[in-house]
Amino acid sequence: MGIPHKEEIPLDENGRPCRSCTSFKSWMKGMGKSAQSTNQETNLPPHGSSSALPPDSHSEDPRPQRSDCPVDKDELGRNTWSFLHTMAARYPEKPTQEVQKDMTTFVNLFSKFYPCSYCAKDLQEELKTNQPDTTSRSNLSQWMCRIHNSVNAKLGKPLFDCAKVDERWRTGWQD
Numbered sequence: 780m781g782i783p784h785k786e787e788i789p790l791d792e793n794g795r796p797c798r799s800c801t802s803f804k805s806w807m808k809g810m811g812k813s814a815q816s817t818n819q820e821t822n823l824p825p826h827g828s829s830s831a832l833p834p835d836s837h838s839e840d841p842r843p844q845r846s847d848c849p850v851d852k853d854e855l856g857r858n859t860w861s862f863l864h865t866m867a868a869r870y871p872e873k874p875t876q877e878v879q880k881d882m883t884t885f886v887n888l889f890s891k892f893y894p895c896s897y898c899a900k901d902l903q904e905e906l907k908t909n910q911p912d913t914t915s916r917s918n919l920s921q922w923m924c925r926i927h928n929s930v931n932a933k934l935g936k937p938l939f940d941c942a943k944v945d946e947r948w949r950t951g952w953q954d
């Protein structure tokens with residue numbers, strides 16, 4: 780997976796810095812901005828934004844907080860995984876052939892349009908040898924979990940226990 784060097788900001792198709800391909804921290808470094816100057820100039824996730832930085836990172840900033848800025852790579856990722864896992868959790872138990880075909884088409888098209896270029900390329904590579912298992916809700920949920928885990932592994936994150944995917948994304952935890 781082609782994760783750019785910390786201070787390198789990937790460019791979008793117009794040759795402009797790509798926010799949705801960059802974590803907030805890397806963006807700040809790459810643009811040579813201090814946290815104090817970011818909010819108005821770049822419209823990036825603001826001080827105290829729910830994503831990007833730990834909640835206490837900007838706790839001394841007295842300015843009003845904004846929550847309507849473009850997403851960075853990590854917020855985009857979290858939101859997208861929520862969508863993908865929830866979609867799989869609500870997929871039919873017994874899909875028709877047509878539904879299975881549609882879901883396969885959706886996942887392959889999704890991989891072309893995901894707005895983090897190197898994430899999208901990586902997913903396209905994965906799909907060359909690992910097409911979605913669309914034969915049932917359970918199989919699609921497990922496939923999605925494995926795909927997410929392969930990204931987790933590449934990023935050095937802990938792997939999720941796929942036996943718990945329904946509790947996480949469908950039924951809620953059994954406390």
Ligand code: FAD
Nearest residue numbers: 780853856857859860897898901902924925927928930939
């Ligand atoms: P996320 O990984 O976003 O997970 C959100 C929540 O999902 C977790 O809190 C957990 O409860 C649950 N979860 C975690 N793993 C699983 C699983 N296996 N199955 C079910 N639920 C799970 N970032 C990069 O830096 N490089 C990439 O190449 C890259 N590729 C991506 C490809 C796609 C298709 C997507 C959607 C995102 C990609 N990202 C990539 C973003 C990255 O995966 C994370 O979303 C981002 O780093 C934020 O991570 P996070 O730790 O907040 O939790």
